[in-house]
Amino acid sequence: xxxxxxxxxxxxxxxxxxxxxxxxxxxxxxxxxxxxxxxxxxxxxxxxxxxxxxxxxxxxxxxxxxxxxxxxxxxxxxxxxxxxxxxxxxxxxxxxxxxxxxxxxxxxxxxxxxxxxxxxxxxxxxxxxxxxxxxxxxxxxxxxxxxxxxxxxxxxxxxxxxxxxxxxxxxxxxxxxxxxxxxxxxxxxxxxxxxxxxxxxxxxxxxxxxxxxxxxxxxxxxxxxxxxxxxxxxxxxxxxxxxxxxxxxxxxxxxxxxxxxxxxxxxxxxxxxxxxxxxxxxxxxxxxxxxxxxxxxxxxxxxxxxxxxxxxxxxxxxxxxxxxxxxxxxxxxxxxxxxxxxxxxxxxxxxxxxxxxxxxxxxxxxxxxxxxxxxxxxxxxxxxxxxxxxxxxxxxxxxxxxxxxxxxxxxxxxxxxxxxxxxxxxxxxxxxxxxxxxxxxxxxxxxxxxxxxxxxxxxxxxxxxxxxxxxxxxxxxxxxxxxxxxxxxxxxxxxxx
Ligand code: AMP
Numbered sequence: 221x222x223x224x225x226x227x228x229x230x231x232x233x234x235x236x237x238x239x240x241x242x243x244x245x246x247x248x249x250x251x252x253x254x255x256x257x258x259x260x261x262x263x264x265x266x267x268x269x270x271x272x273x274x275x276x277x278x279x280x281x282x283x284x285x286x287x288x289x290x291x292x293x294x295x296x297x298x299x300x301x302x303x304x305x306x307x308x309x310x311x312x313x314x315x316x317x318x319x320x321x322x323x324x325x326x327x328x329x330x331x332x333x334x335x336x337x338x339x340x341x342x343x344x345x346x347x348x349x350x351x352x353x354x355x356x357x358x359x360x361x362x363x364x365x366x367x368x369x370x371x372x373x374x375x376x377x378x379x380x381x382x383x384x385x386x387x388x389x390x391x392x393x394x395x396x397x398x399x400x401x402x403x404x405x406x407x408x409x410x411x412x413x414x415x416x417x418x419x420x421x422x423x424x425x426x427x428x429x430x431x432x433x434x435x436x437x438x439x440x441x442x443x444x445x446x447x448x449x450x451x452x453x454x455x456x457x458x459x460x461x462x463x464x465x466x467x468x469x470x471x472x473x474x475x476x477x478x479x480x481x482x483x484x485x486x487x488x489x490x491x492x493x494x495x496x497x498x499x500x501x502x503x504x505x506x507x508x509x510x511x512x513x514x515x516x517x518x519x520x521x522x523x524x525x526x527x528x529x530x531x532x533x534x535x536x537x538x539x540x541x542x543x544x545x546x547x548x549x550x551x552x553x554x555x556x557x558x559x560x561x562x563x564x565x566x567x568x569x570x571x572x573x574x575x576x577x578x579x580x581x582x583x584x585x586x587x588x589x590x591x592x593x594x595x596x597x598x599x600x601x602x603x604x605x606x607x608x609x610x611x612x613x614x615x616x617x618x619x620x621x622x623x624x625x626x627x628x629x630x631x632x633x634x635x636x637x638x639x640x641x642x643x644x645x646x647x648x649x650x651x652x653x654x655x656x657x658x659x660x661x662x663x664x665x666x667x668x669x670x671x672x673x674x675x676x677x678x679x680x681x682x683x684x685x686x687x688x689x690x691x692x693x694x695x696x697x698x699x700x701x702x703x704x705x706x707x708x709x710x711x712x713x714x715x716x717x
Contacts, residue, residue, distance in 0.1 A: 221369045221392035222290045222431075225399065226251045229437035233410060237441045238280050239454055243348045245280060247437070253350050257288035258364060260352045264340065266293055266318055267362030271375060273316035273337070274421075275300045275307070275329040277444045281342040282420045283430060284350040285320045290373040290392070292364070293317075297376070297421035300326060305681050307332030313387065314375055317358045369393035375581075376423065378522050379619055379628035387581040388522050395427060398525035398575040401548040402432035405530045406462065406491060406516070410437035415455060415463040417446040424496050424624070427526035428464045428518075448472050456485025464493035464518075466624030467500070468655050470507055477510045489513035491533060495520045496624035497656050498612065501540035519543035519610065521598060523590075525575045528598075529610050542609040549573035551610055553603055558592045566603045566613055570595035618707060620649035621657050625685050629707060632661060632678065632686060639677045641667030644697050647688065648711040662692040662714050669693075 229235055229247030237244045245253065266272060270293035276282040277300055289295035296314045298307065307329050311319065316337055321329050323343035333339055340354045367373075373392040377385035402408075414433040418425030420442075433440045441458045443450070446469055454460065470492070477483060492507060495518040504515045516538055518530035529551060531544035538544070545551075552560050553567040561567045576596050579587040590597050599617030602610055620627040629647035636645035643666035652658035663674065671691045678687040698713040699705055 221367050221371075222373050222395060223251075223254065223287060223367075224396065225287070225431055225434040226254070228410075228435055230410065233437060234439045235434060236280050236283055237439060237458060239441060239443050239450075239458065240279070241344070243280055243344065245348065249349075250284065253284050254287045254291065257284055257350060257352055258292050261288055261292045261340075262362045262364050263357075264318065264338070264352075264354055265357040265359030265362060268293060268365045268371065270294065270317040270358070271296045271314050273298055273311055273314060273319040275302075275319060275321050275326050276342060276420075277322070278416065278420050278425070278442050279444055280348075280442070281322070281344060281350050283440070283442065285342050285352075286420065286426070289320070291367060292362075294372045294389075295374050297374075297426075298329070299419065299421050299683065300329065301683055302328065303681055303683055304328050304332050306683060310377065311337055313377070313385070318354075320352070323353070367392060369396075374426075376421075376522050379626045379631070385628065385631075386583055386586055388577055389581050390423075390522075390525050390577055394525040394575045394577060395431065396435075397548065397573075398423075398427050398527055399431035399435045401575060402428050402527050403436045405518070405527070405547045406432075406493070406533060408432055408436040408438060412436065412438035412461045412490070413459055414438060414440050415451075415458070415460040416440050416442045417451075417463060417465050417469060418496075418624075422496075422624075423522050423526035424464065424466070424520060428493065428495065428520070448476055452483040452485050454485075455483070455488065459488055460485070461488060461490045462493065463489075464495060466496045467494055467498065467503060468623035470494055470499070470503055470515075471654060474503065474506055474510060479510065482510065482512050486511045486513065491516055493518055493530075495527070497621050504540050514538060517543050518547075519612070523577050523596060523598075524549065524571060524573070525577065527575075528571050528573075531609075539605075539607075539609050542605070542611050544610065545608050546571075546573075546610075549575065551604065551608075552595060554592070554595060554597065558595075561603075563604055563606055566601060568616055569598045569600045569602045569610065569612070571598060572596070620647075620659055622649075622652070622659060622685055623655040627659060627686050629659075632659065632682070632688060635678055635681055636661060636663055636674065636691075639669060639674060641665050641669035642674070646697050646705050646707060646710050648707045648714075650690070650711060652689075659686065659688045660690045660692070660711070660714075661688040662694050662697055662710060664695065664697060665693060 231248035416429035531538035649657040
């Protein structure tokens, strides 16, 4: 069903453009490439129900591999920057039957795959076609089977309330509906060109920047990564009409811009979308002034196959500090007793809609906590104003949101506790100018260790973005009246000290 994304585009229209190597593929070429890759995956013994991990950087290989993996089985994209231990965990937890890595690259991912997970290398040949090659197969060749809309197309993880991430299975239907909600929110057409600067192992880059654009027959410009130095040249040269990013990226672009001079290319932008972390009203107004395009803040979540709410395009009114109204998704505010709260009352943001997933995989406890009366509780706190615009006021769930990357503090607590000199550890978010939030920790020692040694200990097992920026070595960790550690209080008390 996800391959229906490629049906809307006119055959000779550019579907994907990768500025790094100048590759451009039309809709008919992309369809042909993906069909061929599907056949190759089947020949390698992969089929319906099989999870296919993908550790590729952004680019044509990633998009074509993703679509083929999702059409044949289930795509499980992983952050190519994971450490060995992280790759081992995700491959095992997902039950990956094979992993797609860059031709000749992805050493850490390969090491984690070991002898148990067959490796498929993805490369681009001289004719700009994505090719798979593999030394071993996952089993006997499989037949191509029809996709049912309820089959799981994508499996991702979200940071949980324990140190173990939760598996989020997303069916084809949910992804198609979410893509179409994004397309409708911004009136996307085949004339649109989106610049994808968000990683394609996350729903933001996949669903908003890529799928919504393909669904409406437009063009996705996809560099390997966000680079502020080449950003505006890319916007100008490829006639980009919109892009979506986290506030950190917007801020980096703002900090490099000059007041009173619009970057060349910005005049083509119809709108700019911000999602995945809170956009400060000042950043929004500075962007509108410098870049001259309406900035629309949206609210997304993996469990909702990305978008839940968005501010509208003009002439609709966009409100700074609000994530807008539900986009094909009903939004309610619930209290602890699961009662629906009135306009203006603050409680837990809860959602219902055909894009919302049906539950975490193999985690009945998390499902029992998250679903009530048909509502999915997001773990975010907020209220609806008199116009039905949602304002997020905080988080009930214990997550650190570092520039859109969600980090479970428990994962870092657990790792710090493996250091022989650490007796107690508690990790928390601290305000950060660039990332919105950064990771900090407080530890009580029962041996000798310096802050630098403890940070190095974290770096040996965790991706860089998860490593604490500061670790406070303290005599005791502040506890609440019940003796329980409350992260928010720890953050405040340590901050004061
Ligand atoms: P993810 O599953 O990584 O997309 O993260 C979803 C979480 O990101 C939400 O539950 C929110 O906590 C946060 N989030 C998404 N969009 C926004 C936004 N516009 N403002 C504040 N937080 C956001």
